[in-house]
Amino acid sequence: MAKxxxxxxxxxxxxxxxxxxxxxxxxxxxxxxxxxxxxxxIQKGIDQYKKQHKAKLREMDKRRKKEQRSKQPDxxxxxxxxxxxxxxxxxxxxxxxxxxxxxxxxxxxxVASQLYTA
Numbered sequence: 001m002a003k004x005x006x007x008x009x010x011x012x013x014x015x016x017x018x019x020x021x022x023x024x025x026x027x028x029x030x031x032x033x034x035x036x037x038x039x040x041x042i043q044k045g046i047d048q049y050k051k052q053h054k055a056k057l058r059e060m061d062k063r064r065k066k067e068q069r070s071k072q073p074d075x076x077x078x079x080x081x082x083x084x085x086x087x088x089x090x091x092x093x094x095x096x097x098x099x100x101x102x103x104x105x106x107x108x109x110x111v112a113s114q115l116y117t118a
Contacts, residue, residue: 010047018043 022039 010043014043014046014050015039018046 018039021042022035026035
């Protein structure tokens with residue numbers, strides 16, 4: 001699959017666009033030969049830009065696909081069904097224990113303050 005870069009012919013659209021740009025920037029007294037040379041330079045610039053743009057898009061697409069592949073196994077591991085060996089998740093009891101303890105301490109404070117004032 002070796003492509004010869006020298007034998008690739010530019011698209012007709014690129015040639016037309018390059019010639020329009022060359023004519024738009026043409027100076028008084030400039031010959032047709034000079035205009036054609038300028039158009040060829042512009043055409044090469046357009047082709048080079050398109051190649052760089054395509055390469056950049058390919059690279060971005062590769063990165064995007066690589067990120068998707070790296071995220072996909074993570075999603076599969078989290079979506080596994082619950083096994084019978086897995087422990088059932090019980091609600092966290094710590095907040096309830098602390099709440100009960102604080103109420104008990106508050107009640108004992110009230111009782112103690114009543115005993116010392118009486």
